[in-house]
Amino acid sequence: MAGPDFEDLVKAHYEPLFRFALSLARSEADAGDLVQQTFYRWAAKGDQIRDSTKVKSWLFTTLHREFLGHRRHEDKFPKVDIAVVDESELMAVSASPEKLMDGATVMAALQQLDETYRAPLSLFYLDDTSYREIAEILDVPIGTVMSRISRGKALLRVAVLKKNVR
């Protein structure tokens, strides 16, 4: 089975990839570099992917690895395994911050979160990636991804609220 056409591939995935990269790298220039590097890796190796359903996962996995590879100060991003989610974090807040949200505000709030939550949450929201796929992309256990998304959503909500209050 022939792989997807490169141009079609770029058109189909560059936007969610860029937004994912932007949430990780926090800089448009770095995000653009990460996306380009990801597609160049595809140009070099992507034809090894025979299963077209794996393409999206491959691209996001590669971009995430590129990000990790470029990250210089790893101690800024401690790995935290969240085994238990506090019940209070799963409760919806009484306010409705979503009524005031815009893309820039949400992205800025997302970029504030620790990378532990940022990566799974970005994938969850940006390209409707299932938690099982996210676990594969980030190479972490499914249960960990579930708790990180869940807690990350609570943290994001608080961050958006704070931004809207200002």
Place this chain on the structure above:
Amino acid sequence: MNLNEAKLILSVALPGDDGAADPQLAEALALARRDAELGAWWERECRWDAEVRRSLATVAVPSALPSQILAGQKVVRLPKADAKLSNFEWSTPLFWGLAAALVVFLSLAASWLHAKSDNNLASFARDMMAMAPDDSRHVDVRQADLAKVKGWLAEHHGPADLALPVMMQRSPDLMGCRVLQWHGQAISMLCYMMPGAQHVDLFVIRAAGLKDVPAPGQRVFASIKQNAMAAWQSGGNVYLLAGAVPMEFLHLYVEPSQTTQTSWPAPFAGVIFYR
């Protein structure tokens, strides 16, 4: 399934997923239909998720990004390009873009061909020596723990399965490391500040990436200008230790009792060989 478990499962569900392929989600959804509190929570959660998705989808993506990516990709694939030049408008930006891409490609090809013909130990040593004095960004990370250095190198795709001479394993003088690129290959560099402020760098490359490597067990010593160098092969890697230090210093660190080799590859003019 209690309410808290149901919330955790629901909170990671994608829009429109009815749980047909996920019994746990199906159970959580059924519970949300029966339990008013959970149902209300789930409704707010769905509204929140939808709004976040809508908001993030409006984040602007640079309009030039796809064309930049595609322009770069053309450079990669130009040799088998199927574009019909006769159909081009010669004055269009596309033509000039492709022309620029061709120039870049030819440069890369020339560089690659040069690299192919120059992948020997001598050129490796010469190039590494040229890179070593780069003080502005000499190491990427400062780290004295060898295990952590190996971990960092592995993560950055440099050779990390290092089999170091005993003196370099127990040296407390490891300063940091870096990954360099040489002819498309990743090179691990470890920086040491030996006693007496003697600065040396150890470069590690996969043996498969070099021609005329020292045979296992051999040690090659050479000197050029103010720099002393030692090279050997071990465990599929070639090691090059170099610095502006006395040759005896390198002997000390790379087990001079095993030194057997003297000939350095031919292209390395001006080198003094040591036995």
